[in-house]
Amino acid sequence: MAIPLRTSAQAPSSQLQEILDGTDRFEELSDTDNEYEDMGIATPEEQANIAYLDSMRIPIRETYETDTSKVEEKTRQAILPYLEENPNDFTLNAYGVPRLQRELHATMLKKVLGDYTHQYAPMDASRPWIVYWGLQSMTALGLDIYPHQKRIAHTFSLAQHPTGGYGGGFGQLPHLACTYAALLSMAMAGGTETYESINRKTMWHFIGRMKQADGGFTMCEGGEEDIRGAFCALVAISLLNLPLDLPQDAPARMSGLTSFTDGLGDWVSQCQSWDGGISAAPGNEAHGAYAFCGLGCLSILGPPEETLHKYLDVPLLTHWLSSRQCSPEGGYNGRTNKLVDGCYSHWVGGCWSLLEASVSSTSPSTTLWNRTALARYILAAGQDKKGGLKDKPGKHPDAYHTCYNLAGLSAAQYRYVYDEDVNKDIGSGNLGAPYHWKTNGGYAGDDVVWDPEDVIRTVHPVFIIPYRSVYECRRYFESKERF
Numbered sequence: 386m387a388i389p390l391r392t393s394a395q396a397p398s399s400q401l402q403e404i405l406d407g408t409d410r411f412e413e414l415s416d417t418d419n420e421y422e423d424m425g426i427a428t429p430e431e432q433a434n435i436a437y438l439d440s441m442r443i444p445i446r447e448t449y450e451t452d453t454s455k456v457e458e459k460t461r462q463a464i465l466p467y468l469e470e471n472p473n474d475f476t477l478n479a480y481g482v483p484r485l486q487r488e489l490h491a492t493m494l495k496k497v498l499g500d501y502t503h504q505y506a507p508m509d510a511s512r513p514w515i516v517y518w519g520l521q522s523m524t525a526l527g528l529d530i531y532p533h534q535k536r537i538a539h540t541f542s543l544a545q546h547p548t549g550g551y552g553g554g555f556g557q558l559p560h561l562a563c564t565y566a567a568l569l570s571m572a573m574a575g576g577t578e579t580y581e582s583i584n585r586k587t588m589w590h591f592i593g594r595m596k597q598a599d600g601g602f603t604m605c606e607g608g609e610e611d612i613r614g615a616f617c618a619l620v621a622i623s624l625l626n627l628p629l630d631l632p633q634d635a636p637a638r639m640s641g642l643t644s645f646t647d648g649l650g651d652w653v654s655q656c657q658s659w660d661g662g663i664s665a666a667p668g669n670e671a672h673g674a675y676a677f678c679g680l681g682c683l684s685i686l687g688p689p690e691e692t693l694h695k696y697l698d699v700p701l702l703t704h705w706l707s708s709r710q711c712s713p714e715g716g717y718n719g720r721t722n723k724l725v726d727g728c729y730s731h732w733v734g735g736c737w738s739l740l741e742a743s744v745s746s747t748s749p750s751t752t753l754w755n756r757t758a759l760a761r762y763i764l765a766a767g768q769d770k771k772g773g774l775k776d777k778p779g780k781h782p783d784a785y786h787t788c789y790n791l792a793g794l795s796a797a798q799y800r801y802v803y804d805e806d807v808n809k810d811i812g813s814g815n816l817g818a819p820y821h822w823k824t825n826g827g828y829a830g831d832d833v834v835w836d837p838e839d840v841i842r843t844v845h846p847v848f849i850i851p852y853r854s855v856y857e858c859r860r861y862f863e864s865k866e867r868f
């Protein structure tokens with residue numbers, strides 16, 4: 386039996402010397418031809434190898450220290466005090482973890498949805514996103530968004546483009562990301578005036594122009610084709626109950642495509658990378674935000690237990706997703722060798738809700754990811770002293786990180802379940818799968834680290850707005866004729 390070569394780091398020189406020194410003695414005692422094997426020691430050839438490695442020995446930290454590892458270490462050192470102590474002086478719960486600072490966040494969110502000075506003009510194209518992040522954060526905290534209803538309808542009626550879809554604001558070209566954020570905001574606001582402000586027919590034509598011959602969608606005319614486009618398009622088609630057939634003027638019809646869903650599952654499938662993650666477009670590096678878009682898209686295309694398994698290598702994806710949880714931080718990074726960041730609490734954490742629905746209830750993903758470590762990261766390291774949530778200690782809070790830290794907290798605190806028996810009265814038509822989700826109670830393991838008062842509201846795991854907003858919106862548009 387040959388012993389495996391140990392690395393120099395595992396076999397310090399003194400130990401190597403002992404092995405080398407002992408060889409003769411073992412040889413004297415041995416009475417077989419295989420004395421090295423008998424004694425469980427290295428053969429002379431292996432010993433020479435070990436000695437060679439030892440002579441090359443450099444302390445392991447130095448060998449593997451890179452710019453990336455240095456910044457990772459620095460990040461860890463910046464985060465650990467927030468996990469172990471309480472530098473923000475927040476009130477702690479019985480588990481020694483900061484309470485959810487609801488009032489501070491509510492104050493911050495009021496500013497997010499308030500007026501902006503002229504210095505913010507360059508962010509005008511992101512207005513639908515800012516509104517969406519602000520509103521979604523408020524609903525997650527259980528705050529009333531009704532007072533904003535009229536402003537929301539007005540803001541987006543101006544941002545709607547005459548040729549369909551939404552831009553960042555009045556006069557801006559339509560874009561699927563703006564359209565996605567605008568529609569989710571309007572679904573949250575609800576109300577006939579808001580719903581009726583949406584021109585479904587021009588929207589249908591706009592999305593038709595985004596459909597590509599290979600099955601995917603571009604983000605805007607002449608723009609990039611990526612998995613955000615596929616997800617945003619399906620969100621819009623499904624929420625507005627748009628016809629699935631491509632408009633006659635859709636360029637993809639020239640390639641023989643007739644439906645928005647033609648070739649889509651296969652296109653998403655091609656975005657799964659060699660390591661199991663999902664990338665923006667075939668052949669690119671996998672990223673957590675794109676993984677969520679891919680899973681979201683497939684969960685609209687059909688029941689996740691069917692579509693995820695049909696188009697993805699689920700075990701490989703599961704491995705990739707679980708590798709995103711950073712230790713000891715507990716939060717997620719977005720891609721291999723990158724840093725933990727609070728927004729991935731949703732982009733990656735939210736993937737588990739969808740993935741869990743695709744596997745048998747006997748193998749819950751609780752064993753694959755650590756909900757409580759994620760919740761601890763969000764509560765201890767993600768909350769800012771002045772309100773709002775953020776990427777990590779040392780960074781500024783903003784609406785984006787507030788929204789996605791809170792959505793991630795919801796993924797950690799609840800089990801989301803796909804159940805065909807939910808809402809049997811809606812969702813029977815085109816892309817109706819996302820109307821059959823429910824919450825199977827909160828997570829109640831032994832390792833919970835949050836107080837019951839710090840449990841946030843449920844969030845629809847595909848649309849990332851309240852369940853009620855999703856169901857009311859689709860119900861409204863199901864009552865419509867084709868247009």
Ligand SMILES: CC(C)=CCC/C(C)=C/CC/C(C)=C/COP(=O)(O)OP(=O)(O)O
Nearest residue numbers: 562613616672674675678719720723724726
């Ligand atoms: C629905 C929709 C439109 C979703 C958008 C999803 C989204 C947030 C995409 C960003 C993806 C990306 C490659 C980030 C990398 O940023 P980075 O290099 O700064 O961050 P990293 O170091 O953490 O990877």
Ligand SMILES: [Zn+2]
Nearest residue numbers: 726727728776
């Ligand atoms: Zn982030």
